[in-house]
Amino acid sequence: MxxxxxxxxxxxxxxxxxxxxxxxxxxxxxxxxxxxxxxxxxxxxxxxxxxxxxxxxxxxxxxxxxxxxxxxxxxxxxxxxxxxxxxxxxxxxxxxxxxxxxxxxxxxxxxxxxxxxxxxxxxxxSLMCDHTYCYTPAVLRIRELLHGGELGELQYLDSVRINLGLVQRDIDVMWDLAPHDLSILDFILPPGVAPVSVAAHGADRIGAGRACVAYLTLHLNTGAIAHIHVNWLSPVKIRTAIIGGSKRTLVWDDLNPGQRLSIFDRGVDVASADELGDEQRRDMLVSYRSGDMVAPALTEREALRTMVEEFARSIRGGTPALTDGRAGLRVLALLEAATRSLAEGGSLIALDEESPE
Amino acid sequence: MxxxxxxxxxxxxxxxxxxxxxxxxxxxxxxxxxxxxxxxxxxxxxxxxxxxxxxxxxxxxxxxxxxxxxxxxxxxxxxxxxxxxxxxxxxxxxxxxxxxxxxxxxxxxxxxxxxxxxxxxxxxxSLMCDHTYCYTPAVLRIRELLHGGELGELQYLDSVRINLGLVQRDIDVMWDLAPHDLSILDFILPPGVAPVSVAAHGADRIGAGRACVAYLTLHLNTGAIAHIHVNWLSPVKIRTAIIGGSKRTLVWDDLNPGQRLSIFDRGVDVASADELGDEQRRDMLVSYRSGDMVAPALTEREALRTMVEEFARSIRGGTPALTDGRAGLRVLALLEAATRSLAEGGSLIALDEESPE
Amino acid sequence: MxxxxxxxxxxxxxxxxxxxxxxxxxxxxxxxxxxxxxxxxxxxxxxxxxxxxxxxxxxxxxxxxxxxxxxxxxxxxxxxxxxxxxxxxxxxxxxxxxxxxxxxxxxxxxxxxxxxxxxxxxxxxSLMCDHTYCYTPAVLRIRELLHGGELGELQYLDSVRINLGLVQRDIDVMWDLAPHDLSILDFILPPGVAPVSVAAHGADRIGAGRACVAYLTLHLNTGAIAHIHVNWLSPVKIRTAIIGGSKRTLVWDDLNPGQRLSIFDRGVDVASADELGDEQRRDMLVSYRSGDMVAPALTEREALRTMVEEFARSIRGGTPALTDGRAGLRVLALLEAATRSLAEGGSLIALDEESPE
Amino acid sequence: MxxxxxxxxxxxxxxxxxxxxxxxxxxxxxxxxxxxxxxxxxxxxxxxxxxxxxxxxxxxxxxxxxxxxxxxxxxxxxxxxxxxxxxxxxxxxxxxxxxxxxxxxxxxxxxxxxxxxxxxxxxxxSLMCDHTYCYTPAVLRIRELLHGGELGELQYLDSVRINLGLVQRDIDVMWDLAPHDLSILDFILPPGVAPVSVAAHGADRIGAGRACVAYLTLHLNTGAIAHIHVNWLSPVKIRTAIIGGSKRTLVWDDLNPGQRLSIFDRGVDVASADELGDEQRRDMLVSYRSGDMVAPALTEREALRTMVEEFARSIRGGTPALTDGRAGLRVLALLEAATRSLAEGGSLIALDEESPE
Incomplete structure (x- = not known):
């Protein structure tokens, strides 16, 4: 036993x-x-x-x-x-x-x-990965909104996580910071939506021996794009993500405690390509929505507290944690592909067809 | 005559x-x-x-x-x-x-x-290109700071220009918005510093027939990196550039009229790689500066007014304008290379050795 | 004729x-x-x-x-x-x-x-007063919200209008800037709600011969309070008003074009005093709402354009303009009372029972 | 012993x-x-x-x-x-x-x-008052700047401390929040500069039995003015002070960790009144400075840690703490005077000539 x-x-x-x-x-x-x-x-x-x-x-x-x-x-x-x-x-x-x-x-x-x-x-x-950000009230809400369809289909995700950070001795900025963004992406994507390829660019301009600035681009199986900017050299701290959906667009500013999430009913609609002939396509109907913005009330709760409770729940229930080992594996697969792309000058690396698990 | x-x-x-x-x-x-x-x-x-x-x-x-x-x-x-x-x-x-x-x-x-x-x-x-942003007090000052060495050597430039924009009928978001960023880059780079390759990723998730979100990465001949994010679909308007130098880092927020430029004496220094053996390199000395930030006073002057005066100066003096036809050509060369990269899934496109002119 | x-x-x-x-x-x-x-x-x-x-x-x-x-x-x-x-x-x-x-x-x-x-x-x-701010989309919306009851009853209004301004030769900062705030207040107050007394404090610390910083407090006939801070000496420009209602509170930040109005379903409720005995009053039930915030979409329209149209409407219709001469008179009465208070060291000046008209 | x-x-x-x-x-x-x-x-x-x-x-x-x-x-x-x-x-x-x-x-x-x-x-x-804010790196720096003359002579101080706060059972918003601002004022004023009179306005519009919004005006012996806005009902949290000096003006935004202090070399100068005749006074020379803004680097250090060390220093050295009992007394005297003014409808209350101690 x-x-x-x-x-x-x-x-x-x-x-x-x-x-x-x-x-x-x-x-x-x-x-x-x-x-x-x-x-x-x-x-x-x-x-x-x-x-x-x-x-x-x-x-x-x-x-x-x-x-x-x-x-x-x-x-x-x-x-x-x-x-x-x-x-x-x-x-x-x-x-x-x-x-x-x-x-x-x-x-x-x-x-x-x-x-x-x-x-x-x-x-x-239980093997659980401490993807802390997934347990913030903001990310939990983003997941609900994407899974529940309130944002519509994901069109793009743009994440910026930059700061004057400790230049690590053993890992580059991508391995240091991008796991946050990649684990969040993995956490919020609705079932069936997943990255299929990755490209990464970076620079080590200060001669640290590893990238201190990096840009990751992920193409998803739906045609959507995700982009991550991580940077150890920025004198200003920015932690923002824009999540564009077909219905609404969400902006997450993690450094604005009074308004972490802003959901905009504002955007561009194009008449469905399926309904249009080629001729029409050129003259397509673009329409703009400019509705209200809603900043939902979020409870202030430390993410680690929720994470620790999820660990207990997983142990007691014998069920996988929300961010279990397999989630950790998917993030690792993305990091490895990005590392390969970085070494190859930004070439697009396809993720294995087979699940990384 | x-x-x-x-x-x-x-x-x-x-x-x-x-x-x-x-x-x-x-x-x-x-x-x-x-x-x-x-x-x-x-x-x-x-x-x-x-x-x-x-x-x-x-x-x-x-x-x-x-x-x-x-x-x-x-x-x-x-x-x-x-x-x-x-x-x-x-x-x-x-x-x-x-x-x-x-x-x-x-x-x-x-x-x-x-x-x-x-x-x-x-x-x-005179053939002059109306690269309007180059004539803003902010960009003129950035150019001075980079040419004069006050920022040190350029390490990275990160530019974001996103907004809910008009989806153009004939051009994609890159041709619509990136000329601003590319012309600014061309304008502020000190003599001898220039892009050598470009990669671009984009997405047309709304079915507009052309990219509505795009990311351009430029590698410079110095090892520095420049990155541009342009987006027609963002419900929030952002026009920010971070320009990291070896001495100081500048942040330009064009939508903050009270503090468009912020110059940070804050950053990371690494002992020069040349002075270090391999062993030392692993144990390299990273030091952090955390000095003051200065937001220089800028005169408020409409860029087009300065641009129009530069056109007059060029006509009357018979000398090229600051943003002459050749500057316009360099921007076009970058756009064409980026378009090729976009079509090829983000592959790195070398810019012609020979000047595009 | x-x-x-x-x-x-x-x-x-x-x-x-x-x-x-x-x-x-x-x-x-x-x-x-x-x-x-x-x-x-x-x-x-x-x-x-x-x-x-x-x-x-x-x-x-x-x-x-x-x-x-x-x-x-x-x-x-x-x-x-x-x-x-x-x-x-x-x-x-x-x-x-x-x-x-x-x-x-x-x-x-x-x-x-x-x-x-x-x-x-x-x-x-037609005699119309060009109270320009009343014709901004923001103030027109605030008026609707207060008149329509969506904010509930007005509890307090706090207005800040400060900037590095021209020190006028003939008038003090109160006569220069406060007419904006007073005319807005006059414009948005629901029928039957009106100021009953005014106190003003100010300082002329730079020796300009007139107040360059001033604070006006207005007590309304409902027990609500309005406060106005005007200042010619501030190096930062702030134009913000907070309008606390019994149901919702509105924040107007006129310098944030992307989010001029924010309506918070957040606040404090106290069980009605009428329902409570003295004993209970001490142990009163205070409850807190922490609902969402909504930033309504506003059309961007120059206020003067709307003002000019209102002038035409008034002329053609033979009806008073929204900001007619009588509105201008009410603002003058407040300014005169504030001037008297300022001269008397901040004493509370009752506004004439009879209408100033 | x-x-x-x-x-x-x-x-x-x-x-x-x-x-x-x-x-x-x-x-x-x-x-x-x-x-x-x-x-x-x-x-x-x-x-x-x-x-x-x-x-x-x-x-x-x-x-x-x-x-x-x-x-x-x-x-x-x-x-x-x-x-x-x-x-x-x-x-x-x-x-x-x-x-x-x-x-x-x-x-x-x-x-x-x-x-x-x-x-x-x-x-x-040792009897020490835990005026915590006085021990923040920001306030310690402000004190240095005012005592050292870098801001010139104090012209005005405007402090805003508002938030959705707990409505206290036994004290009003003034006694709850204004001690912070008053203790800071007491702490940073250079020797010889002190308040001479106080006026206060407030409102209890929600029927809490005590003021939930209050405005304090303090007139100093130099002619300068200080103003404090405290509010329990605001859905937005603001903690800002503007400190106008004859040489420079400082803005303290306590909720902006990346730029808590901003020192503006921007302002209005008037030719000294002493040098001018009456005639000239009307035609006085006003000049405007529009220099740079400097945001000094501050160490991030918890105020309570510094406060606790000051308590130890006072105990071990047998010398008064920076915020000793007498400082606490001066704050109490201001609060009592403000309370009296509030009860009297905002009348100006002179502070006792004799020291409150």
Whole structure:
């Protein structure tokens, strides 16, 4: 019997691995959730773990991963180490029978990611990817609007995520920032809509040894286009997405707390191509809508809190999380294709016909 | 003796051809300039020309281009007809010995543009391209800052020009809007810096028969990257450019009259690659500057007014305008390459080694 | 028979008096309106009138007001001279049987304003005040929303109109800018709602001899409050009003063309005081609404164009304009009371029980 | 020997009283400071204190204030209870020999505040007021700029602090929000500059039994004016101050993290009144500066962290904190005068000649 069959009303014992940039956020949110009982914070440098916990905490700091995994009271493990070690740490946790939450990206390659997904499925364990943005009230609402048809069919998505960011030692700006946009795209696309090819351009003008500015273009199977601009060098911080639908267009400005989402009943309509002959097509009827804009009220709720609850739901229910390992794999496949395109000067890379899973 | 040798202090007789979208702006600015005397507004539909002039004007409306070109008092002609007729109208004007100002783009193709440039040079006449944005106080200042070295070397340029725009009958969004961005790029790049290849992606998701959303990526001979996003379908209007330099980064927000330019002394520095061994390169020293931001005071001056004065200066001095025919040709070469890339699914198109001129 | 009984379909002959700051806008709008035929532009300095008309106009420039008023073809006169001469010029025009449009404020004092209103009424002529902002699409919509009850009852109005402005030689910032806000307030208040007292504070810290910063507080007969901040010294330009209603609250940002009006279904409700005993009152039920925000689509239309049409409608129909002389008088009464308060250190000045008219 | 003479390098034992809205912020910041050792969180409802501490804390929760004050290891007490109980709690702490930090406002009245200041001075204990905003990097910089003369002499200060806020049960919007603005004003004014009179207007249009919208006007001894707008009913959140100086004008937008401060070298100059005769005065020379705007780089640092360090500095050094009890008293005096003005319909209330202390 694996540890996932404990009493439903008992908090789930959890350990966080990695006390770097992201770990403290997980520590805080597991502590604030009645669903979990945080038992360990583990880091290669135990002093770093201690510093994160502070002087007033009853949580144990350690640098001994094996001891954490050997703790029967730990049923779940959250991995917030650098991507290069995700395979090793997450695999060890799965093999120890723990449910696993992994910080994005799922792993350093599709191949590694596949191994994790296979292991989790074999063992009937939850493998969840911490695609945090998917759990913001804004993205949850965008998903509803696209799935529910209120925006109509997706025409284009344009995402900008730029800031003066830390130039990473091991990964380029695309692997650092684009997982956010790609996981959001994966999360909000209605069933049956998916990217079929990717092209990427980038530049390393400061001589960092890796792209610090990158542009990704994704062509979808519907003819729609998605475009992502990520940039570590921008002195201004912008986090905006425009999601053009056939009925309405949505603008998401994540840095405007008073008006994160704006839904415009404004746009261009063209008489359906099917109804028109060639001659007409040239003289097509373009009409413009210029209706109101609605900014829906959103509850303010920390995304990580919702994410942590989804992890609990997945563990207790034995069902995949909304952003499960397979979602993580799809994002990895896009990143790998984009990396190939970047190396080839922007050539269009088709995504495998077969599912990446 | 051609008509350009008239007395220096006498207003230059001018005619505007085309009373559509742009013509009225030229009419107004020629009227307000002491350098010019507007004599004719010519349009295929004379009533349209009359409507533009209104009930109180002494300027003559006509639909007879030949009569305009036969008027000895007309020394200069401004062409504001659709791009498809630029060659015909501008060539006729040049052959009649008139100096010519052409609305962007210079012509419908590089080949046509070359013919106009050759004709003007043969006849010693001014051929100027109305790259209006180049004459805004903001772009003139950006040019100064880049040429003068205050921003350092260009690292990247990211330009966004999106709005709910008129879906044009004959051209796609790239030919409609990108000439603005490409002409600005051409105008501000310091001597010796130039694009070497172009890739373009676009989508026509509304079935308009031409791209309504497009992304252009330009690689420069310095390794820098320029990227342009043009879009007819956006319910929000954005006209922003970020120009990253090795010393400072400039943000231009053309819709913020109180703060059009912001110059950030903020950025990332990397120890020069030349000074570093491979080992060091991995451990490179990245440092961050986080200095002040300065928003320089700009005079508010209509760009067309400055443009019209530059046309007068060029005519009177017999010297090329800042945005002369050759500048127009360079923009056309970029547009043609981008169009080819778009048709080929985004492949990288090298710009001819030889100058497009 | 006065000149207002001419054929309904014939353009109304009009003259503009004053070629200073505002006159040119009137000239342009009368020229663009099919309802009017502009015949004269009159200024004490005829060269100034000529400069405004430019080199291409068929309109006559003059410095001879008597000649203008003697012209039978002139049925209407628009007065755009300094406020100090409004009485003299407008009275002369009325006595010559002309309909009169006066730039705000109607006159330099309530007494002068009353004389004009009386004269116009005696002669059955239109006397209209050019309260331009009332004719913006935004203010027209606000009026509809308040009159129609969609905002509920007015709770507060807060208006900010600040900018680096010209320090006027003859009037303080209150007389320069507050007429805009006061005329808007007068225009949008539902029938029966009106100010009952005014207090004003100001400062002349730069030694200009008159207030350059001023704050007006108006108490309404409903218990609602209105507050106006006008300022000539602000380096940032702000033109915002918040209009709190019992049902919804509206924010008007006149400098945000993409979202001038925002209507928030967000606010605080308190159980009606009438239903509560004293004890309950202390434990009153406060509830918060946090619904959506709607930014209604507005047509973009120049206010002066609508204003000019309203002038024509009033002349042709023989009915008062929306912003007639009496509206101008009410604004003058508020300004005079505010001036008294300012002189008395901010004391609350009751407005005359009797209508100022 | 009172407890303030302990070893300088030992953390200062501290207790927080009050686990409501503000207490948790103090708990977090005392825990993060190496200067302090948090020993107790005390609340009338011990479960509330426990909830704030969470399941992982070693800090003791209690509802027994006497026990806390009897703890020798507690040398300092932070009071975050409702204003009505500040006198009682803070006085007990002072009498037990503890240094005291009090949440704003210092007490419920000037009289109560005076008693606390006197007690602390008699005992040589630190009494500090938690005027949090004074410790933001923005306000610290503003103080530097005003004290250092870079803005010139203060001409006007306009502060807006509006939001959809909790309608408080015991205090009006003025007592809830204006202490922020008044404490900032007190903090940044250069030596010798001080308010001399106050007027206040307000409205309780929703029937809450207390003002929900209020406007305060302060006249300073230099002729400058300060104005504060506080509002619980606004659906939009605004926290902006404009600080006009004779040399430069500063705009503080606290909700714009990328550009909190903007310093404009833009303004109006008038030739000094002293140099001019009466005649000249009418024809005075007004000149306009339109220089650059500079947005200084600010470190991002939580204000409470700096505040907590200032408390430690004051305790260890035996010197008054920047926002000591006397600063709290001055704010109380302004609030009391404003309350009187509000009750009297906005009449101008002179502040006592003698210092309120």
């Amino acid at each position: 694996n540890s996932s069959h404990a009493a439903a009303d008992e908090p789930i014992g959890v350990a966080v691995i990695g006390a770097g940039y992201w770990g403290p956020n997980l520590v805080r949110n597991f502590q604030n959730s009645a669903e979990f009982r945080l038992r360990w914070l583990c880091d290669l440098e135990v002093r770093r773990a201690q510093r994160v916990l502070g002087d007033y905490s009853t949580v144990q700091a350690t640098d001994d991963l094996a001891a954490v995994l050997a703790d029967d009271k730990v049923r779940a493990v959250a991995v917030a180490t650098p991507a290069g070690s995700h395979l090793e740490v997450a695999m060890a946790a799965l093999r120890a029978g723990k449910h696993v939450l992994v910080e994005k990206p799922l792993a350093a390659s599709v191949e590694q990611g596949r191994a994790l997904v296979a292991e989790a499925e074999r063992r009937g364990l | 051609n008509s350009s040798h008239a007395a220096a202090d006498e207003p230059i007789g001018v005619a505007v051809i085309g009373a559509g979208y742009w013509g009225p702006n030229l009419v107004r600015n020629f009227q307000n300039s002491a350098e010019f005397r507007l004599r004719w507004l010519c349009d295929l539909e004379v009533r349209r020309a009359q409507r533009v002039l209104g009930d109180y004007s002494t300027v003559q409306a006509t639909d007879d281009l030949a009569a305009v070109l036969a008027d000895d008092k007309v020394r200069a002609v401004a062409v504001a007809t659709p791009a498809g007729s630029h060659l015909e109208v501008a060539m006729a004007a040049l052959r009649a010995g008139k100096h010519v100002l052409v609305e962007k783009p210079l012509a419908a193709s590089v080949e046509q543009g070359r013919a106009l440039v050759a004709e003007a040079e043969r006849r010693g006449l | 006065n000149s207002s009984h001419a054929a309904a379909d014939e353009p109304i002959g009009v003259a503009v008096i004053g070629a200073g700051y505002w006159g040119p806008n009137l000239v342009r709008n009368f020229q663009n309106s099919a309802e009017f035929r502009l015949r004269w532009l009159c200024d004490l300095e005829v060269r100034r009138a000529q400069r405004v008309l430019g080199d291409y106009s068929t309109v006559q420039a003059t410095d001879d007001l008597a000649a203008v008023l003697a012209d039978d073809k002139v049925r209407a006169v628009a007065v755009a001279t300094p406020a100090g001469s409004h009485l003299e010029v407008a009275m002369a025009a009325l006595r010559a049987g002309k309909h009169v449009l006066v730039e705000k404020p109607l006159a330099a004092s309530v007494e002068q304003g009353r004389a004009l209103v009386a004269e116009a009424e005696r002669r059955g002529l | 009172n407890s303030s003479h302990a070893a300088a390098d030992e953390p200062i034992g501290v207790a927080v009283i009050g686990a409501g809205y503000w207490g948790p912020n103090l708990v977090r910041n005392f825990q993060n400071s190496a200067e302090f050792r948090l020993r107790w969180l005390c609340d009338l409802e011990v479960r509330r204190a426990q909830r704030v501490l969470g399941d992982y804390s070693t800090v003791q929760a209690t509802d027994d204030l006497a026990a806390v004050l009897a703890d020798d290891k507690v040398r300092a007490v932070a009071v975050a209870t409702p204003a009505g109980s500040h006198l009682e709690v803070a006085m007990a702490a002072l009498r037990a020999g503890k240094h005291v930090l009090v949440e704003k406002p210092l007490a419920a009245s000037v009289e109560q505040g005076r008693a606390l200041v006197a007690e602390a001075e008699r005992r040589g204990l």
